Amino acid sequence: MSDRVKTAVLPVAGLGTRVLPGAKTTPKNLLNIVDRPILSYIVEEARAAGIEHFVFIVGRGQGAIEDYFDSNPEIEGTLEAKGKLDILADVRRDLPKPGEMSFIRQMAPLGLGHAVWCARHVVGNQPFAVVLPDMLMMAKPPALAQAVAAYEKVGGNIVVVEAAPEGETNKYGIVALDGREGRLNRMTGMVEKPPLGTEPSNLLISGRYILQPEIFNILETQERGAGGEIQLTDGMFHLMKTQAFHALEYEGTTYDCGDKIGLLRANVAFALARPDLADAARKAITELL
Numbered sequence: 001m002s003d004r005v006k007t008a009v010l011p012v013a014g015l016g017t018r019v020l021p022g023a024k025t026t027p028k029n030l031l032n033i034v035d036r037p038i039l040s041y042i043v044e045e046a047r048a049a050g051i052e053h054f055v056f057i058v059g060r061g062q063g064a065i066e067d068y069f070d071s072n073p074e075i076e077g078t079l080e081a082k083g084k085l086d087i088l089a090d091v092r093r094d095l096p097k098p099g100e101m102s103f104i105r106q107m108a109p110l111g112l113g114h115a116v117w118c119a120r121h122v123v124g125n126q127p128f129a130v131v132l133p134d135m136l137m138m139a140k141p142p143a144l145a146q147a148v149a150a151y152e153k154v155g156g157n158i159v160v161v162e163a164a165p166e167g168e169t170n171k172y173g174i175v176a177l178d179g180r181e182g183r184l185n186r187m188t189g190m191v192e193k194p195p196l197g198t199e200p201s202n203l204l205i206s207g208r209y210i211l212q213p214e215i216f217n218i219l220e221t222q223e224r225g226a227g228g229e230i231q232l233t234d235g236m237f238h239l240m241k242t243q244a245f246h247a248l249e250y251e252g253t254t255y256d257c258g259d260k261i262g263l264l265r266a267n268v269a270f271a272l273a274r275p276d277l278a279d280a281a282r283k284a285i286t287e288l289l
Contacts, residue, residue, distance in 0.1 A: 005148050005210055007122075008051045008129040010042065011115035013059030013106045018258050027062045028258060029133040034271050037068065038257050040094050041270075042133045049144035051129065054101045055122050057115040066103050069096055111229025116211075117219040125213050127151070130232070135207030136266050138273065139252025143208050146250045150184050151210045156244035157236070159187065160208035162254060169199040173233050175247045176200035187245040190233055203247060205233070206254055215239050 016028025023031065030037040043054065058065055072091070079088040102122050106115050116130055129144060137143040143160060151158045164172055176189040180201070191200060209232075218235045236245065255269065256262035271281035 003127050005050065005127050005129055005151060006052045007055060007126065008046045008053070008131050008144075009055045009057065009116055009119045009123065010039075010131050010133055011057045011106075011112055012039070012062065012065060012133055013057055013109065013115060014134070014258070015059075015109070016258065019260055019263060027065050030064055030068060031257070031263065033136065033257070033263075033266050034274065034277065038136055039065065039068065039133055041136055042131055043069075043094060045137065045142040045144050046129070046131060048142045049129070049148045051144070052100065053122075054096070055119045056101065056103045057106050057118050058103055059106055059109065069094060069101055071095060109229075111224070111231055113219045113222060113230035113232040113235050116232055116235075117216055117230070120213075120216040120220075123213060123216075127210060127212050130209040130211060132207035134256060134258035136255045136257050137206070137208070137250070137252050138255070138269060139250060143206075143250050143252055146252075147208050147210055147248055150246065150248045154184065154244070154246050156246060157212055157239065158210040159190075159236070159245060159247050160206045160250050161203040161247045162206050162249060164202050164204040167196070169202055169204070170194060170196045172204035174199045174201060175203050175205065177203070177247060183249040183251070185247055185249075187240065187247050189240065190237060192231070192233055203249060206250065208250070209236075211236070212239070212243055214243065 012027065012029045014028065016023030019028050019031065029039045033041060046054065056065060075091060076088060079091065104118050104122065106118050131144060139146065147158050147160050159175060161175055170193055173190055173192045174194055175187050178186040178188045190205065215235050218238045219230060222230055222235055224230055255266035257266055268285065271277050
């Protein structure tokens with residue numbers, strides 16, 4: 001039986017250049033989807049997968065992320081005094097238990113691999129999840145829960161994937177598989193943005209991973225790759241030489257909230273999925289069209 005996955009690393013230090021100027025003073029992962037920030041949905045997804053400890057990798061000027069996951073006595077006291085208990089419950093729903101969250105400063109923007117490596121002392125010698133908050137996934141069961149279930153079945157390392165838009169495999173990291181039967185298949189490699197016609201499959205890496213702690217030793221000495229950054233995919237490729245990797249084609253829909261249209265699509269989709277807002281949202285959208 002593999003060790004249970006209890007820790008998730010959330011790299012949130014990115015500048016959000018694709019959603020500027022909105023991300024100029026508000027960290028991009030605190031931008032709203034309907035009436036909650038993106039990170040609220042991400043934490044909810046991870047908790048549903050059994051995650052007990054969240055490790056946020058933050059950058060300079062992102063103190064608002066830590067503040068969001070803290071109590072606000074002024075707001076909470078005002079709501080309680082006015083009897084607005086339903087809103088108060090919403091405000092408190094994301095508050096962590098004592099010790100449930102850690103915040104680590106990434107001192108320089110050296111890439112996703114470097115961000116993950118920064119969590120090494122908190123994660124320790126245990127398997128852990130990596131959750132990219134840009135990628136908001138609508139799925140039942142939640143995407144990370146699907147990944148954890150796959151991990152409990154085969155162990156090793158899990159990479160969540162999905163079909164790339166037709167003709168766009170050259171824009172993504174693409175996995176190579178040792179055969180393809182069902183939704184969970186052993187990986188033989190991965191290629192970053194392969195030229196069209198050379199891609200080993202049509203499955204792109206989606207932004208949810210379960211990794212073994214040996215990745216930290218690899219990332220520590222890894223040379224910089226694409227963009228002059230320490231790439232997580234390079235580290236995974238090296239780890240694949242000694243450990244099994246499986247790709248899980250998850251069931252659900254991904255919204256890239258680091259992109260303006262992706263952010264818009266997520267707002268529409270999540271509003272339409274809300275029983276309390278669906279009718280009004282549909283009416284508003286119809287009127288606009």
